[in-house]
Amino acid sequence: MKDFAFTGGRPDPGTFPTEQLIEASAKALRQIGGDLVNYPGENGNQSLRELASKRFERREGVALPVDDISLTSGSMQSLELILRTFVKPGDTVLTEELVYSGTLGLLRYLEADIVGVPVDYVDGMDMTALEQQLEKLKTDGKTPKLIYVTVNHQNPTGAILTLERRKRLLELADQFDLLIIEDDCYGDIDFIPNATPDALYKLDRSDRVIYIATFSKILGAGVRQGYFVTSAHYRQQIHRGRWDAGTSGLASVIVAQFFNDHLDEHLAITNAVVKAKCQAVIDTLSANASDLCTWTTPRGGLFLWIDLPQRTDLDKLQKLAGRKSVGFSRGSAFHCRNEPIKSIRLAYAYCALDDIEEGITYLCHAIRDAQS
Numbered sequence: 001m002k003d004f005a006f007t008g009g010r011p012d013p014g015t016f017p018t019e020q021l022i023e024a025s026a027k028a029l030r031q032i033g034g035d036l037v038n039y040p041g042e043n044g045n046q047s048l049r050e051l052a053s054k055r056f057e058r059r060e061g062v063a064l065p066v067d068d069i070s071l072t073s074g075s076m077q078s079l080e081l082i083l084r085t086f087v088k089p090g091d092t093v094l095t096e097e098l099v100y101s102g103t104l105g106l107l108r109y110l111e112a113d114i115v116g117v118p119v120d121y122v123d124g125m126d127m128t129a130l131e132q133q134l135e136k137l138k139t140d141g142k143t144p145k146l147i148y149v150t151v152n153h154q155n156p157t158g159a160i161l162t163l164e165r166r167k168r169l170l171e172l173a174d175q176f177d178l179l180i181i182e183d184d185c186y187g188d189i190d191f192i193p194n195a196t197p198d199a200l201y202k203l204d205r206s207d208r209v210i211y212i213a214t215f216s217k218i219l220g221a222g223v224r225q226g227y228f229v230t231s232a233h234y235r236q237q238i239h240r241g242r243w244d245a246g247t248s249g250l251a252s253v254i255v256a257q258f259f260n261d262h263l264d265e266h267l268a269i270t271n272a273v274v275k276a277k278c279q280a281v282i283d284t285l286s287a288n289a290s291d292l293c294t295w296t297t298p299r300g301g302l303f304l305w306i307d308l309p310q311r312t313d314l315d316k317l318q319k320l321a322g323r324k325s326v327g328f329s330r331g332s333a334f335h336c337r338n339e340p341i342k343s344i345r346l347a348y349a350y351c352a353l354d355d356i357e358e359g360i361t362y363l364c365h366a367i368r369d370a371q372s
Contacts, residue, residue, distance in 0.1 A: 001324075001325050002325060002355055002358070002359070003325045003327075004324065004325055004326040004327065004351055004355060004358070004359030004360075004362065004363075005327050005347075005350055005351055006281075006326065006327055006328050006329075006346040006347050006348060006350075006351060006359065006360075006363075007327040007328060007329050007347055008221075008347055008350065009155065009186075009217060009221065009302050009303070009347055009349075010220075010221050010302075010347065010349060010350040011217060011218065011219065011220060011221070011270060011274070011302075011349050011350070012270060012273045012274055012277070012349050012350065013350065014273070014352070015266075015269055015270045015273050016219070016220055017219075017258065017262070017266065020258060020261075020262060021254060021258055024254050024255075024257040024258035024261065025254045025257075027257050028253040028254050028256070028257040029253075031253075031257075032249075032253050035249075036249050036250055036253075038249075039245045039246055040071070040245070040246030040247055040248070040249040040252065041246050042070060042239045042242060042246060043067070043069065043070045043071065043246075044069075044070060044071025044072075044227070044246055044247045044249075044252060045071060045247070045249050045252035045253055045256065046066070047252070047253055047256040047257075047260075048071060048225065048227075048252040048253070048255060048256040049066050049069040049071065049227070050066055050256070051255075051256045051259050051260055051263075052064060052069050052071075052213065052227050052229075053065070053066050053069065055188070055213075055259070055263065056199075056213075056229075058263070058264075059187065059188065059196075060198060060199055060202050061202075062202060064211075064229055065229075067232075068229050068230060068231060068232070068235065069227050069228075069229050070227060070228055070229075070235060070238070070239070071225065071226070071227045071246070071247040071252060072226045072227060072228065072247055073224045073225075073226065073244075073247055073248075074214055074216050074221075074224045074225070074226040075183065075185045075212050075213065075214035075216070075226035075227075075228075076102060076106075076226070077226060077247075078212045078214075078226050078227060078228040079102075079103065079106065079148075079181070079183065079212060080106060081228070081238050081241060081242055082181060082210055082212075082228060082238055083106055083107065083110060083112075083181075084110065084241050085237050085238045085240075085241050086145055086146055086179065086237075087107070087110050087112050087145055087146070088110075089110065089111035089112075090111065090112075090113060091112050091113065091144075091145040092112070092113045092115055092137060092142050092143070092144040092145060093107055093112045093113070093114055093115070093144065093145055093146055093147070093148060094115050094116075094117060094130070094133065094134075094144050094146070094147040094148070094178075095107075095114060095115075095116055095117070095147070095148045095149070095336055096116065096117060096119040096124075096125050096149060096150070096154065096336075097116035097117055097118050097119055097335065097336050098116075098119055098154075098156055098157055098305075098331075098334045098335060098336070099116070099148070099150070099155070099156075099334060099336060100150065100155045100156070100183075100334065101329075101333040101334050103148060103183075104333075104334070104336060104338075107148075112145075113142075114336050114337075115133060115137070115144070115336075116335075116336030116337065117129050117130045117133055119154070119157060119159055120159065121157045121158065121159055121296045121305060122159055122160075122296075123159060123160070123161065123162045123165060124149075124151065124154060124159040124160060124161030124162065124165055125149060125159075125161060125165065125169070127165050127168040127169060127172070130147075130169070130172060131172055134172060134175075134176045134178075138176070143177075144176070144178060145179065146178060146179040146180065146181055147169075147173070147178050147179070147180050147181070148181045148183065149161065149169070149180065149181070149182060149183070149200075150183045150184070150185070150186070151166065151182060151183075151184065151196070151199070151200060152184055152186055152187045152195075152196045152300070152301070153186035153187070153189060153195075153196075153298065153299070153300045153301025153302070153303075154301075155186065155301070155302075155303055155334075156303050156305050156329070156331070156334045156345040157296060157303075157305045158296045158297075158298040158299070158300075158301050158303055158304065158305060159296075160195065160196055160197075160299060160300075161197075162197065163197035163198065166197060166198070166200055166203060167203065169200065170200065170203055170204060170205075170206070170208070170209075173206070173208045174206055174208070178208065179208055179210065180200060180204075180208050180209045180210070181209075181210050181212065182199065182200045182201055182209050182210065182211050182212065183212045184199060184211060184212060184213045185212065185213060185214045185216075185217050185226070186217055186300065186301040186302060187199075187213060188217075188218050188267055188271075189217065189218065189270075189271060189274060189300045189301050189302060190271060190299070190300040191271065191274075191275040191278065191298065191299055191300045192299050192300070195299045195300050196300075199211065201229065207231050207233070207234075209230075210228055210229070210230040210234060211228065211229040211230070212226070212227070212228045212229075213226065213227055213228075213229075214226035214227070215255055215259070217302065218266070218267065218270060219255065219258075219266075223251065223255060224247075224248075224251065225247065225248075225251055225252060225255050271300075273353070274302070274348070274349045276353060277348045277349060277351070277353050277356060278298055278304065278348050280348075280353060280356040280357060280360075281304055281346060281348045281356055281360055282295070282297065282304070283357075284356065284357050284360035284361055284364070285306070285360060285364065288360070288361055288364035288365070289364040289367055289368070292308070292309055292364075292367060292368060292371075293306050293307060293308055293309070293367065294306070294307045295307070302347050302348070302349045303345055303346065303347055303348075304345070304346045304348060305331075305343060305344075305345055305346075306343060306344050306345075306346065307342065307343050308342040308343060308344065308367060309342065309371060310342050311371050311372050312342050312367065312370050312371060312372070313370045313371070313372045314330060314340070314342070314344075314370070316369075316370040316372075317344075317366055317367060317370035318330070320365075320366035320369055320370060321362065321363055321366040324359075324362040324366070326359050326362050326363050326366065328344045328345065328346055328363065329344060329345040329346075329347070330343075330344060330345075331343030331344055331345065333345075
């Protein structure tokens with residue numbers, strides 16, 4: 001039986017550049033040779049940090065200071081290092097009301113008080129609601145430690161925070177003395193030109209933004225090459241809690257070599273493939289469930305969000321879909337308060353394009369049969 005896996009933030013496996021990575025490996029190893037006997041250090045391999053700087057310049061028009069970049073094992077290690085540094089049990093952390101389940105899991109592990117801010121599916125976090133929440137917390141005598149936000153192709157909704165809202169977020173951060181964690185792990189997965197406004201990190205003038213990104217979402221989740229960017233003031237604090245002796249130098253030099261040779265070409269190929277898969281999901285939903293559900297129209301990223309009828313029995317839906325090996329993620333996993341919302345998230349990049357129509361049709365039938 002086919003496995004229709006619409007779960008997990010994984011790129012398209014068919015575009016994984018195996019042969020080019022073999023070539024990049026040989027070239028990189030000949031250049032670096034015995035240097036790999038050394039520890040990579042807290043900041044990590046120089047060549048990949050330089051590549052990260054160029055990558056930022058490619059989309060933002062300005063380079064990142066290479067010395068401000070620290071490599072990690074995927075963006076999740078970046079987030080863990082940062083949150084462990086700044087969040088203690090009972091501290092208040094603001095997030096979008098719908099947010100990546102891994103972030104929520106980490107915040108709950110750290111015993112943070114998670115305060116969600118409403119997010120609309122197109123323009124991102126509601127800044128009026130954020131201001132009201134900050135005023136309420138101030139009245140209650142609570143001082144938030146930080147705000148975590150995914151501004152581009154937000155997980156799970158696909159929203160893109162508008163430039164106006166980005167500027168307002170920075171104003172509120174100044175007003176309420178907030179640190180901002182900007183997670184940009186989906187930033188290069190664009191389906192339309194100029195899909196995203198300037199990064200918060202670029203717009204920041206008060207040293208309030210710590211920027212997180214990764215190469216895993218544009219290459220492969222198993223690559224585990226992420227990074228964070230911040231000033232020396234914050235970086236030194238974060239590194240005091242780091243004990244892993246640095247991110248794999250071998251993986252770093254290979255990824256750096258590959259992307260130095262092929263970044264634009266690779267993104268053009270992978271984004272076209274993922275866009276086609278997203279459109280296939282939307283077309284099949286439109287043909288089979290337009291009378292039952294509403295869903296987002298992603299401008300990039302890896303996820304599509306579906307709002308189901310309130311009468312949907314989610315347990316029954318999961319059981320029915322599972323019989324056809326159709327996987328999806330329940331919306332409650334992404335809700336800051338774990339509320340049993342009638343929504344699901346689909347990750348469309350991994351499933352084969354030729355299988356999407358069949359898998360999503362099964363899902364639509366399951367949704368229809370799960371109405372109580």
